[in-house]
Amino acid sequence: xxxxxxxxxxxxxxxxxxxxxxxNYTNYSPAYLQWYRQDPGRGPVFLLxxxxxxxxxxxxxxxxxxxxxxxQSLFHITASQPADSATYLCALDxxxxxxxxxxxxxxxxxxTL
Amino acid sequence: xxxxxxxxxxxIKTRGQQVTLRCSPISGHKSVSWYQQVxxxxxQFIFQYYEKEERGRGNFPDRFSARQFPNYSSELNVNALLxxxxxxxxxxxxxxxxxRQLGYTFGSGTRLTVV
Numbered sequence: 001x002x003x004x005x006x007x008x009x010x011x012x013x014x015x016x017x018x019x020x021x022x023x024n025y026t027n028y029s030p031a032y033l034q035w036y037r038q039d040p041g042r043g044p045v046f047l048l049x050x051x052x053x054x055x056x057x058x059x060x061x062x063x064x065x066x067x068x069x070x071x072q073s074l075f076h077i078t079a080s081q082p083a084d085s086a087t088y089l090c091a092l093d094x095x096x097x098x099x100x101x102x103x104x105x106x107x108x109x110x111x112t113l
Numbered sequence: 114x115x116x117x118x119x120x121x122x123x124x125i126k127t128r129g130q131q132v133t134l135r136c137s138p139i140s141g142h143k144s145v146s147w148y149q150q151v152x153x154x155x156x157q158f159i160f161q162y163y164e165k166e167e168r169g170r171g172n173f174p175d176r177f178s179a180r181q182f183p184n185y186s187s188e189l190n191v192n193a194l195l196x197x198x199x200x201x202x203x204x205x206x207x208x209x210x211x212x213r214q215l216g217y218t219f220g221s222g223t224r225l226t227v228v
Contacts, residue, residue, distance in 0.1 A: 004155075034216055043117075043203050043219030044156065089155055099146070099207070100169050101217070103155030 002028045006090055006104035013080050013111050021075040021107045023090030028102070030092035033066055033073050038087045038106065047088075048075075080111045115140070117206045117220035125226045126194050134189045134223045136204030144168075145187040146217070147179055148203040156203055162187055163209060191225075199227045 005024045013019045023033070031052050036044035050057045050066045050073070057064045063076040077084055087108045091101040118137040126132050138145050144163040148156035158171040162181035181187045191198055201224050205217040 036219075041201075041221075041224075043205075043221050046216030046218065049216050091155075099144070099161060100158045100171065101146075101148075101156070101205075102158070103148075105153070105155045 002026070002092075002102055004028075004090060004092060004102060004104035006088075006107045008105060008107070010108040010110055013109065015080055015082060015111055015113050017080055019077040019080050019084070019109055019111070021088050021090075021109065023073040023075065023104055025071050025092060025104075028071075028092055029068075029094075031095045032093040033064075034091045034093065034101065035062075035064055035073075035075050036089040036091060036103075038089055044089055077109075080109075082111045082113060085109055085111050117204055117218050119202075119204050119220035119223050121223060122221065123224045123226075125228060128194055128196060128227055130194050131190065131192045132194060132225060134191075134202050134204075134225070135186065136189070136206075136220060137186045138204075138206035139218055141208065142206040142218075143185055143209050144207045145181055145185065146205040146207070147187070147189045148205065148219075149173075150201040150203055150222070152200075159189070194227045196227050199225060201225075 003026045034049045035047045038044045048064045061078045065074045087106040089106045090104040146161040147159040150156040160179045161169040165181045176192045179189045201222040203222045204220045
C-alpha cells in the first residue's frame with residue numbers, strides 16, 4: 001500500500017538557520033508533490049507544488065526538491081524565523097479523474113531565538 | 114474574498130447520532146473535497162465532488178456520505194457515529210479537478226467530538 005513518511009520527531013532550529021524537512025514515499029508514482037503548512041487547530045495552507053518532471057522549485061525563502069528515483073522530496077526554509085514554527089505536511093497527487101491528496105503525518109518545526 | 118467557510122467550527126455528538134457538516138468553497142471554485150484528520154495524523158481523503166458529481170471516494174464506510182449543491186457548497190453526513198469518528202473534518206476547495214498545479218485551499222475545519 002502507499003506509504004508516505006515524514007520525520008515524526010519535532011525539528012528544532014535556531015533562528016536564521018536553514019530548516020530541512022524530508023518526505024519519503026513508497027508504492028506510489030505521484031505526478032505532483034505538494035507541501036502544506038498547518039498551525040494548531042487550523043486547516044493546511046498550500047505552500048508549493050512540484051511536478052514529477054521538475055527537480056527543484058523555489059518561492060521566496062522556500063525550496064523544494066523532488067527525486068523520483070529516490071522517491072524523496074526535501075523542503076528547505078532558509079533564514080528561519082520563529083513565525084515559521086508549525087507542522088509541515090507533504091502530500092502526493094496522481095493524475096486520475098479524482099484529485100486525491102495522500103498526506104504524510106507531518107513534521108513539527110520549532111524555530112527558537 | 115472570503116476563503117473556504119466551514120460550519121459549525123465545533124460539535125459534540127453522542128455515539129449513534131448523525132451529523133451534517135457544511136462547506137462553502139471560494140467563489141468560482143467548482144470542486145470540493147473532504148478530509149478527516151485524526152489528532153497527530155495527516156488528513157485522510159474522504160470524498161471529492163465536482164459539478165455536483167462524486168469524482169472520488171476514499172476508504173471510508175458507507176456511513177459517510179456527501180453531496181454538492183448547485184451553488185457548489187457541500188455537505189458531509191456521517192451516520193451512526195462512533196467514538197473513532199472524532200476528528201477535525203476539513204473541506205478543500207479548488208477551481209476544478211484538472212488544475213492540480215494550483216494547490217488546494219482548505220477551510221479551518223469542523224472539530225467533531227463523539228462521546
